[in-house]
Amino acid sequence: MNAKTPIVPDPPAAPDRTVVIAGGGPTGMMLAHELGLAGVPAIVLEREPVIGDHSHNLGVHPRAVEAFEQRGLLAEFGSEFESWPRLHFSMLWLDVPRSGDDFTVIIEQRLQQEVLTRRAAELGVEVRRGHEVVGVEQRDGGVTVTVRSGGEGGPTYAIECRYLVGADGPLSTTREMAGFDCEESPLSYYGIFGDVVLPEGSEAGFVTDVNSRGIFCIWPFQENVIRVMSIEFDARPDDPSTPVTLEELTSSIRRVTGEEMKFHELRWAHRYGGTTLHARDYRKGNVFLAGDAAHRHFVHANHGHNTGIHDAVNLGWKLGADLNGWAPQGLLDSYSAERHPVGERACGHGQAQLEIMQSMERSPGLRRLIGELIELDDANRHFVTRVTDVRYPLGSADAVGADHPLLGGRVPGALLKADGEDAHPLHVARGVLFDLTSGGDSAAASVAADWRGRVSVVAAGPVEGVSATALLVRPDGFVAWAGVDDVVDGLSDALTRWFGLPG
Numbered sequence: 001m002n003a004k005t006p007i008v009p010d011p012p013a014a015p016d017r018t019v020v021i022a023g024g025g026p027t028g029m030m031l032a033h034e035l036g037l038a039g040v041p042a043i044v045l046e047r048e049p050v051i052g053d054h055s056h057n058l059g060v061h062p063r064a065v066e067a068f069e070q071r072g073l074l075a076e077f078g079s080e081f082e083s084w085p086r087l088h089f090s091m092l093w094l095d096v097p098r099s100g101d102d103f104t105v106i107i108e109q110r111l112q113q114e115v116l117t118r119r120a121a122e123l124g125v126e127v128r129r130g131h132e133v134v135g136v137e138q139r140d141g142g143v144t145v146t147v148r149s150g151g152e153g154g155p156t157y158a159i160e161c162r163y164l165v166g167a168d169g170p171l172s173t174t175r176e177m178a179g180f181d182c183e184e185s186p187l188s189y190y191g192i193f194g195d196v197v198l199p200e201g202s203e204a205g206f207v208t209d210v211n212s213r214g215i216f217c218i219w220p221f222q223e224n225v226i227r228v229m230s231i232e233f234d235a236r237p238d239d240p241s242t243p244v245t246l247e248e249l250t251s252s253i254r255r256v257t258g259e260e261m262k263f264h265e266l267r268w269a270h271r272y273g274g275t276t277l278h279a280r281d282y283r284k285g286n287v288f289l290a291g292d293a294a295h296r297h298f299v300h301a302n303h304g305h306n307t308g309i310h311d312a313v314n315l316g317w318k319l320g321a322d323l324n325g326w327a328p329q330g331l332l333d334s335y336s337a338e339r340h341p342v343g344e345r346a347c348g349h350g351q352a353q354l355e356i357m358q359s360m361e362r363s364p365g366l367r368r369l370i371g372e373l374i375e376l377d378d379a380n381r382h383f384v385t386r387v388t389d390v391r392y393p394l395g396s397a398d399a400v401g402a403d404h405p406l407l408g409g410r411v412p413g414a415l416l417k418a419d420g421e422d423a424h425p426l427h428v429a430r431g432v433l434f435d436l437t438s439g440g441d442s443a444a445a446s447v448a449a450d451w452r453g454r455v456s457v458v459a460a461g462p463v464e465g466v467s468a469t470a471l472l473v474r475p476d477g478f479v480a481w482a483g484v485d486d487v488v489d490g491l492s493d494a495l496t497r498w499f500g501l502p503g
Contacts, residue, residue, distance in 0.1 A: 034316020036123025298350030
């Protein structure tokens with residue numbers, strides 16, 4: 001055989017149980033990790049041959065930090081994290097401490113991908129770098145995915161799988177080839193991130209500037225190196241397929257600011273932008289969308305990255321339940337039902353900022369009004385948490401405890417801590433019934449015992465600030481049932497709804 005002849009990878013051993021993930025960014029690799037925990041065969045197809053040395057996404061929101069912690073991943077990113085105290089809405093700065101929310105922390109995207117890739121591989125996930133999806137054909141009970149390896153002109157091969165998940169970014173090939181119906185806004189933007197070296201003896205501090213033409217920002221990054229961001233409204237690059245040059249970056253800055261800036265060297269740059277685009281449904285037959293492939297929006301406060309992590313955590317355990325044969329009816333459809341409103345909020349949040357900034361000259365009063373509102377505590381908190389503070393409608397309106405403040409929200413952080421050397425049940429993506437009674441032998445624990453194959457019972461004891469005697473928590477960390485005074489009304493229904501029939 002000629003040494004240059006490409007080797008087509010072996011087909012999946014169990015195609016009727018295999019999930020193919022298009023895209024090996026944080027969303028795709030988080031989903032791969034979730035499927036690995038569920039024991040589901042998964043293949044990740046990532047066009048880029050290696051994980052890049054640079055990261056255009058740095059900030060991880062508090063809720064995404066919780067998602068990493070509930071899987072036992074956070075410690076692998078480091079022991080101490082630098083906080084990022086600044087968030088904005090339309091470049092009007094928000095007061096995060098006054099909102100009562102935790103700070104965003106700095107964890108480089110590169111590091112997230114490296115850790116998630118390693119953990120997924122340890123769980124049996126196959127990651128094929130330098131491979132990309134170029135064809136999608138749905139059939140009864142599965143999908144035929146055509147894959148190209150080695151870049152443009154490279155050989156192609158087919159994978160038969162049960163499900164395909166497009167986590168391949170804002171220009172998703174999966175979304176286009178599977179024919180997802182989307183809503184698209186007319187407003188667009190064109191942005192560049194770049195790490196540039198300053199001329200000898202130059203210094204630069206933190207700078208932000210916004211006008212009706214666009215946004216310009218500088219962050220001190222390393223010694224003699226700054227990160228520059230230039231965003232132009234209603235613009236597109238001349239040729240988005242070519243690498244970013246120093247001239248392209250400085251020309252964009254000149255058009256936004258009217259100033260000529262000189263940099264010594266461009267070390268790395270990333271081009272992004274486009275219109276706001278939102279899939280009307282995140283599922284079409286056996287194909288799903290997650291992350292930027294499902295909800296492409298204006299880059300603001302890193303919401304796209306963080307929302308994608310939660311898409312993956314929501315979808316992963318549900319695919320696992322389906323392929324492991326115990327999913328209750330409608331479980332897979334609940335993915336889009338729960339996550340679509342979150343994506344819609346993220347898209348609308350970004351779209352509103354574009355509208356406000358692009359109308360600065362003709363409607364200056366609108367921006368002043370938003371600035372005044374932000375000074376109010378409730379409004380400040382609303383802008384800080386509008387996208388990240390997620391709550392699902394998990395209870396029936398007429399059920400006992402349907403109005404419990406924890407129902408449908410994130411599990412309290414105190415219950416994420418592992419007990420000694422034992423792994424927390426949420427680390428392995430299992431459901432958990434937390435027994436919060438003093439005796440550790442509640443009626444709720446007895447009911448949940450019939451689902452012991454899918455739900456762990458943890459005798460946590462009373463927890464300060466948690467007004468419940470028992471909590472049923474789904475594998476994605478959301479409270480599906482809350483009991484008080486050791487009353488178990490509605491618990492069996494909640495267990496059946498999310499974990500299938502007992503036994």
